[in-house]
Amino acid sequence: MTILRLNKIDKRFGGIKALKSVDFEVEEASIAGIVGPNGAGKTTLFNIVTGYYKPDGGYVIFDNKNITGLKPHQICKMGIARTYQIVRPFKDMRVFDNIMVGAKFGRPLDKRNPEKWAREVLEFTGLINRANEFARNLTFTELRRFEVARALACNPKILLLDEVLAGLNPAEVTVACEMIKKINKEFNITIVIIEHVLKGVWALAEKVMVLHHGEKIGEGKPEEVFKMKQVEEAYLGTRWEAVA
């Protein structure tokens, strides 16, 4: 079943066309990846899905409902949570309170206790020992995990991860990938991941979309997509023989 469907999304910033008629579908309980060079429009796409931008054309269907034009907090309550490329913790609040914000304001937890859920999330992400710390005191790596934890606390159906692997060393990337896989399996949450680190996407995603200058230039299984000529050209440039 398709949980998230983007239909012919257009977005302009002044004269720049950030997205040109982008279609994308995400299957329920799968992991999908979006890759592309800098400025390709990946984060813009996330901003449209989460309601920060209104698309100039096209619409977003989530869970069989049209969510185009809804406010970000309404979309969060429906079950789409996201992380930010540049982390945005509530610095002057304790880690536990940060997570509680997600648990209390995100998608309703039914009859579950928010405090218990917050503790569960902290244990899952390995931040439980830092629960009483102010968020500003977390290290870089912890902050990356913390962003995922707060989004997870919102009890989403689908989790949008914006470059969570950026800046991590290879060992940390492996750990983070394991965690993302576990979120997908154990909590049954669909994941869409934007990534520069191709290793991460390769290991995780079942399906990848490649964006370049706001256009979709490839879609499919990672091993197939990265062999496509236009994808190679977008990342590495035209082959020398081809030019000659």
Place this chain on the structure above:
Amino acid sequence: MKVLMALLSSKQIAALTLFIVVTASVPVFGGTYAASILIIVLSFIALVSAWQIISGYAGYILLGSAAFYGLGMYMSALLTPILTLYGAIPASAAVCFAAALGLGVPFLRIKGPYFIIATLALGELIRNIVTFTETNYFRTLGRITIMYDLTTILYLLIINAVAVILAVYFIKNSKFGLGLMSIKNDEIAAESCGIPTTKYKLLAFGITAVFMGSTGAIMASRAGYIDPDIAFPAYISIYTLVMGIIGGLGNLIGGIVSAIILTLLFEIFLSMGNPYPFGILLGILLILSVLLRGKRVTLLRIFRMQKITVQKPLSPAK
């Protein structure tokens, strides 16, 4: 009363009772002079505590407290002849709430230092609107207000101050307060965590206006005569902000203490016949507390940095 017992610790109830008993006994033992000073102290306690909601918790520094204070005063002057003061106070507060909701829609879109400047203009704006309507439609500038005796006003102000303090305290420990503090920390992240930020900011602004308006409404029947310069004095806006910042943003007790100390200090300087050194002192205190804020120190360090956390801290992991 039982509800209060359940929500407050015995220490807090004791402190609150002490506050009420001490303030209420001032006119009995202290005489008129002490009571008239206490009136100023109590009105500033209410203003600073109300200020904490929008500025201390939601992080929108308000430099226009006089707008709602004066609006409350004028509404009270208009309504007291019809409703008596007891009816005029809630009615004025309601008008201030509505005004804050209306004004909040454009104003709360402005962020950071620009919001501070805009709210300074807000005070002037409302003052000029009132001056304009009074001179053009009512052919007058000032208004005579119905005066109530000192003790009644004092008791009303005590009730008002206690109501504000309780309201701020409960907001701080509620889901609403958690939302406001998230907005102060990072509005974009707060919105994406499911907090309806626009609604919350408007509500916080409205509650602040309610209590500033009710304080003004009570003070109107102390004044006897009001005109725009009496109802919207710039010093109300500035003192409220300075007291709030010196006491610590979001620090309820700190704000109350600095309201008491600064008002008394001003009285001492005034009684010596030269209030100007007080302005210098205030300036120095403000600069110091802004400079030291980055180090997370408030000048009222003795009253402990306010715990920014809302929830009970987590017990160590088992």
